[in-house]
Protein backbone atom coordinates (compact mmCIF):
# COMPACT_ATOMS: atom_id res chain seq x y z
CA UNK A 1 0.00 0.00 0.00
CA UNK A 2 1.29 3.45 -0.91
CA UNK A 3 1.90 5.92 1.90
CA UNK A 4 0.05 9.19 1.41
CA UNK A 5 2.61 11.84 0.57
CA UNK A 6 3.00 15.00 2.63
CA UNK A 7 -0.39 14.47 4.21
CA UNK A 8 -1.51 17.94 5.25
CA UNK A 9 -0.38 19.83 2.18
CA UNK A 10 -1.50 17.41 -0.49
CA UNK A 11 -4.79 16.74 1.23
CA UNK A 12 -5.54 20.44 0.85
CA UNK A 13 -4.85 20.31 -2.87
CA UNK A 14 -6.85 17.11 -3.27
CA UNK A 15 -9.98 18.88 -2.14
CA UNK A 16 -9.69 21.48 -4.89
CA UNK A 17 -10.77 19.58 -7.99
CA UNK A 18 -11.44 16.04 -9.07
CA UNK A 19 -8.91 16.46 -11.84
CA UNK A 20 -6.12 17.32 -9.38
CA UNK A 21 -7.02 14.45 -7.09
CA UNK A 22 -6.48 12.04 -9.98
CA UNK A 23 -2.90 13.21 -10.44
CA UNK A 24 -0.47 10.65 -9.05
CA UNK A 25 2.03 12.69 -7.01
CA UNK A 26 3.83 9.64 -5.70
CA UNK A 27 4.70 8.64 -9.27
CA UNK A 28 6.18 12.10 -9.88
CA UNK A 29 8.39 11.81 -6.79
CA UNK A 30 9.46 8.28 -7.74
CA UNK A 31 10.48 9.68 -11.12
CA UNK A 32 12.43 12.42 -9.36
CA UNK A 33 14.24 9.82 -7.24
CA UNK A 34 15.12 7.82 -10.35
CA UNK A 35 16.35 10.93 -12.14
CA UNK A 36 18.62 11.75 -9.21
CA UNK A 37 19.97 8.22 -9.30
CA UNK A 38 20.85 8.50 -12.98
CA UNK A 39 21.87 12.15 -12.99
CA UNK A 40 25.54 11.40 -12.69
CA UNK A 41 27.54 8.83 -14.60
CA UNK A 42 30.39 8.73 -12.14
CA UNK A 43 29.91 8.31 -8.41
CA UNK A 44 26.72 7.64 -6.51
CA UNK A 45 24.49 10.42 -5.27
CA UNK A 46 24.13 9.74 -1.56
CA UNK A 47 23.48 13.21 -0.15
CA UNK A 48 21.25 15.81 -1.81
CA UNK A 49 20.00 19.18 -0.64
CA UNK A 50 17.11 21.30 -1.78
CA UNK A 51 17.01 25.03 -2.13
CA UNK A 52 15.26 27.70 -4.20
CA UNK A 53 15.32 31.41 -4.92
CA UNK A 54 12.63 32.72 -2.56
CA UNK A 55 10.52 31.56 0.37
CA UNK A 56 7.49 29.27 -0.12
CA UNK A 57 8.43 27.78 -3.49
CA UNK A 58 7.95 24.20 -2.26
CA UNK A 59 11.41 23.06 -1.03
CA UNK A 60 10.25 21.44 2.20
CA UNK A 61 7.33 19.68 0.48
CA UNK A 62 9.62 18.25 -2.20
CA UNK A 63 12.20 17.24 0.45
CA UNK A 64 9.68 15.36 2.60
CA UNK A 65 8.10 13.59 -0.38
CA UNK A 66 11.45 12.69 -1.91
CA UNK A 67 12.64 11.18 1.40
CA UNK A 68 9.36 9.27 1.76
CA UNK A 69 9.47 7.64 -1.68
CA UNK A 70 13.18 6.86 -1.28
CA UNK A 71 12.61 4.21 1.39
CA UNK A 72 11.45 1.89 -1.40
CA UNK A 73 14.95 1.98 -2.84
CA UNK A 74 17.30 2.45 0.14
CA UNK A 75 17.77 0.72 3.50
CA UNK A 76 18.13 3.83 5.66
CA UNK A 77 16.97 7.24 4.55
CA UNK A 78 17.63 10.42 6.56
CA UNK A 79 15.64 13.61 6.13
CA UNK A 80 17.58 16.46 7.69
CA UNK A 81 16.12 19.91 8.37
CA UNK A 82 18.86 22.47 7.74
CA UNK A 83 16.40 25.34 7.62
CA UNK A 84 17.32 26.46 11.11
CA UNK A 85 15.40 29.71 10.74
CA UNK A 86 12.02 28.37 9.58
CA UNK A 87 12.08 24.62 10.22
CA UNK A 88 8.98 22.65 9.21
CA UNK A 89 9.92 18.99 8.79
CA UNK A 90 8.97 18.17 12.41
CA UNK A 91 5.55 19.69 11.68
CA UNK A 92 5.10 17.78 8.42
CA UNK A 93 5.89 14.47 10.16
CA UNK A 94 4.32 15.51 13.45
CA UNK A 95 7.34 14.72 15.61
CA UNK A 96 9.03 16.65 18.41
CA UNK A 97 11.72 19.23 17.68
CA UNK A 98 13.11 19.45 21.20
CA UNK A 99 16.32 17.75 20.16
CA UNK A 100 17.79 18.00 16.69
CA UNK A 101 20.66 19.23 14.54
CA UNK A 102 21.61 22.27 16.64
CA UNK A 103 21.74 20.16 19.84
CA UNK A 104 23.79 17.52 18.05
CA UNK A 105 26.28 20.14 16.86
CA UNK A 106 26.65 21.49 20.37
CA UNK A 107 27.62 18.01 21.59
CA UNK A 108 29.38 16.96 18.40
CA UNK A 109 32.54 15.72 20.09
CA UNK A 110 30.62 12.99 21.90
CA UNK A 111 28.21 12.26 19.02
CA UNK A 112 27.87 8.62 18.02
CA UNK A 113 26.20 8.23 14.60
CA UNK A 114 24.76 4.84 15.58
CA UNK A 115 23.10 6.19 18.68
CA UNK A 116 19.51 7.35 18.10
CA UNK A 117 19.57 10.23 20.60
CA UNK A 118 19.20 12.86 17.88
CA UNK A 119 17.37 10.85 15.21
CA UNK A 120 13.69 10.10 15.13
CA UNK A 121 12.54 6.97 13.38
CA UNK A 122 9.39 7.78 11.45
CA UNK A 123 6.93 4.95 11.67
CA UNK A 124 3.73 4.41 9.78
CA UNK A 125 2.18 1.45 7.98
CA UNK A 126 4.47 1.63 5.01
CA UNK A 127 7.71 3.35 6.08
CA UNK A 128 9.05 0.05 7.39
CA UNK A 129 11.27 1.78 9.96
CA UNK A 130 13.61 2.99 7.21
CA UNK A 131 12.96 6.72 7.41
CA UNK A 132 14.78 8.81 10.02
CA UNK A 133 14.42 12.48 10.76
CA UNK A 134 17.05 14.85 12.06
CA UNK A 135 14.95 17.90 12.88
CA UNK A 136 16.45 21.39 13.25
CA UNK A 137 16.54 21.37 17.06
CA UNK A 138 16.53 24.40 19.33
CA UNK A 139 16.90 27.85 17.76
CA UNK A 140 20.46 29.12 17.41
CA UNK A 141 21.54 32.74 16.90
CA UNK A 142 24.04 31.90 14.15
CA UNK A 143 22.73 29.28 11.66
CA UNK A 144 25.15 30.31 8.90
CA UNK A 145 28.14 29.87 11.19
CA UNK A 146 26.91 26.45 12.26
CA UNK A 147 26.34 25.26 8.67
CA UNK A 148 29.68 26.67 7.45
CA UNK A 149 31.71 25.00 10.19
CA UNK A 150 34.22 22.16 9.82
CA UNK A 151 32.13 20.26 12.34
CA UNK A 152 29.17 20.35 10.00
CA UNK A 153 31.34 18.89 7.22
CA UNK A 154 32.43 16.14 9.58
CA UNK A 155 28.83 15.50 10.55
CA UNK A 156 27.87 14.85 6.92
CA UNK A 157 30.82 12.45 6.59
CA UNK A 158 29.65 10.58 9.70
CA UNK A 159 26.05 10.46 8.50
CA UNK A 160 27.21 8.92 5.21
CA UNK A 161 28.48 5.91 7.15
CA UNK A 162 25.02 5.11 8.54
CA UNK A 163 22.45 6.33 5.99
CA UNK A 164 22.49 5.33 2.36
CA UNK A 165 20.40 8.29 1.18
CA UNK A 166 20.22 11.71 2.84
CA UNK A 167 17.85 14.53 1.87
CA UNK A 168 18.56 18.00 3.28
CA UNK A 169 16.01 20.80 3.40
CA UNK A 170 17.57 24.30 3.15
CA UNK A 171 16.34 27.91 3.20
CA UNK A 172 16.08 29.96 -0.03
CA UNK A 173 19.23 31.51 -1.51
CA UNK A 174 17.94 35.07 -1.92
CA UNK A 175 16.93 35.33 1.75
CA UNK A 176 20.03 33.98 3.52
CA UNK A 177 23.33 32.36 2.55
CA UNK A 178 22.75 29.15 4.59
CA UNK A 179 22.15 26.91 1.55
CA UNK A 180 25.58 27.73 0.07
CA UNK A 181 27.83 25.93 2.58
CA UNK A 182 25.36 23.02 2.73
CA UNK A 183 25.43 22.69 -1.08
CA UNK A 184 29.21 22.38 -1.03
CA UNK A 185 29.19 19.28 1.20
CA UNK A 186 26.41 17.38 -0.57
CA UNK A 187 26.77 15.32 -3.75
CA UNK A 188 24.17 17.39 -5.53
CA UNK A 189 21.67 20.21 -5.17
CA UNK A 190 18.11 20.15 -6.42
CA UNK A 191 16.86 23.60 -7.27
CA UNK A 192 13.13 24.19 -6.76
CA UNK A 193 11.38 26.59 -9.11
CA UNK A 194 7.78 27.66 -8.65
CA UNK A 195 5.87 27.98 -11.91
CA UNK A 196 3.76 30.65 -10.23
CA UNK A 197 6.27 32.78 -8.37
CA UNK A 198 9.89 32.32 -9.40
CA UNK A 199 11.51 35.04 -11.47
CA UNK A 200 13.65 33.37 -14.14
CA UNK A 201 16.55 35.84 -13.90
CA UNK A 202 16.63 35.71 -10.10
CA UNK A 203 16.73 31.91 -10.26
CA UNK A 204 19.52 31.95 -12.85
CA UNK A 205 21.56 34.36 -10.71
CA UNK A 206 21.07 32.25 -7.59
CA UNK A 207 22.05 29.04 -9.43
CA UNK A 208 25.18 30.76 -10.76
CA UNK A 209 26.05 31.89 -7.24
CA UNK A 210 25.65 28.33 -5.93
CA UNK A 211 27.77 26.91 -8.77
CA UNK A 212 30.51 29.50 -8.26
CA UNK A 213 30.69 28.31 -4.67
CA UNK A 214 31.10 24.71 -5.74
CA UNK A 215 27.54 23.36 -5.75
CA UNK A 216 26.73 20.52 -8.13
CA UNK A 217 23.29 21.48 -9.44
CA UNK A 218 21.62 18.21 -10.44
CA UNK A 219 18.57 19.88 -11.93
CA UNK A 220 15.41 21.71 -11.07
CA UNK A 221 12.00 20.69 -9.82
CA UNK A 222 9.09 22.75 -11.08
CA UNK A 223 6.35 23.19 -8.49
CA UNK A 224 2.93 24.81 -8.47
CA UNK A 225 2.22 23.90 -12.09
CA UNK A 226 -1.45 24.24 -13.07
CA UNK A 227 -3.16 20.84 -13.27
CA UNK A 228 -3.85 21.18 -17.01
CA UNK A 229 -0.21 22.01 -17.75
CA UNK A 230 1.20 18.92 -16.02
CA UNK A 231 0.78 16.87 -19.18
CA UNK A 232 3.00 19.26 -21.11
CA UNK A 233 5.67 20.23 -18.62
CA UNK A 234 8.17 17.82 -17.21
CA UNK A 235 8.66 17.89 -13.45
CA UNK A 236 12.37 17.47 -13.41
CA UNK A 237 14.80 19.02 -15.81
CA UNK A 238 18.47 18.53 -16.32
CA UNK A 239 20.46 21.59 -15.28
CA UNK A 240 21.59 22.06 -18.88
CA UNK A 241 18.05 22.57 -20.16
Ligand SMILES: Nc1ncnc2c1ncn2[C@@H]1O[C@H](COP(=O)(O)OP(=O)(O)OP(=O)(O)O)[C@@H](O)[C@H]1O
Pocket residue numbers: 009052054055056057058059060061062083086088170171172222223224225
Ligand atom coordinates in the same frame (compact mmCIF):
# COMPACT_ATOMS: atom_id res chain seq x y z
N1 LIG B 1 3.96 21.45 -5.81
C1 LIG B 1 3.19 22.33 -5.15
N2 LIG B 1 2.07 22.81 -5.73
C2 LIG B 1 1.29 23.69 -5.07
N3 LIG B 1 1.54 24.17 -3.83
C3 LIG B 1 2.63 23.71 -3.21
C4 LIG B 1 3.52 22.78 -3.83
N4 LIG B 1 4.54 22.52 -2.97
C5 LIG B 1 4.28 23.27 -1.87
N5 LIG B 1 3.16 23.97 -2.01
C6 LIG B 1 2.58 24.92 -1.03
O1 LIG B 1 3.45 26.05 -0.94
C7 LIG B 1 3.61 26.47 0.40
C8 LIG B 1 5.08 26.47 0.77
O2 LIG B 1 5.54 25.13 0.74
P1 LIG B 1 6.91 24.71 1.41
O3 LIG B 1 6.87 24.98 2.88
O4 LIG B 1 7.19 23.34 0.94
O5 LIG B 1 7.86 25.76 0.71
P2 LIG B 1 9.35 26.16 1.08
O6 LIG B 1 10.00 26.55 -0.20
O7 LIG B 1 9.99 25.09 1.88
O8 LIG B 1 9.11 27.44 1.98
P3 LIG B 1 10.20 28.18 2.93
O9 LIG B 1 11.03 29.04 2.02
O10 LIG B 1 9.32 28.98 3.86
O11 LIG B 1 11.00 27.14 3.63
C9 LIG B 1 2.77 25.53 1.26
O12 LIG B 1 1.56 26.15 1.53
C10 LIG B 1 2.56 24.33 0.37
O13 LIG B 1 1.34 23.69 0.64
Ligand SMILES: [Mg+2]
Pocket residue numbers: 059060061083086088169170
Ligand atom coordinates in the same frame (compact mmCIF):
# COMPACT_ATOMS: atom_id res chain seq x y z
MG1 LIG C 1 10.94 25.17 3.76
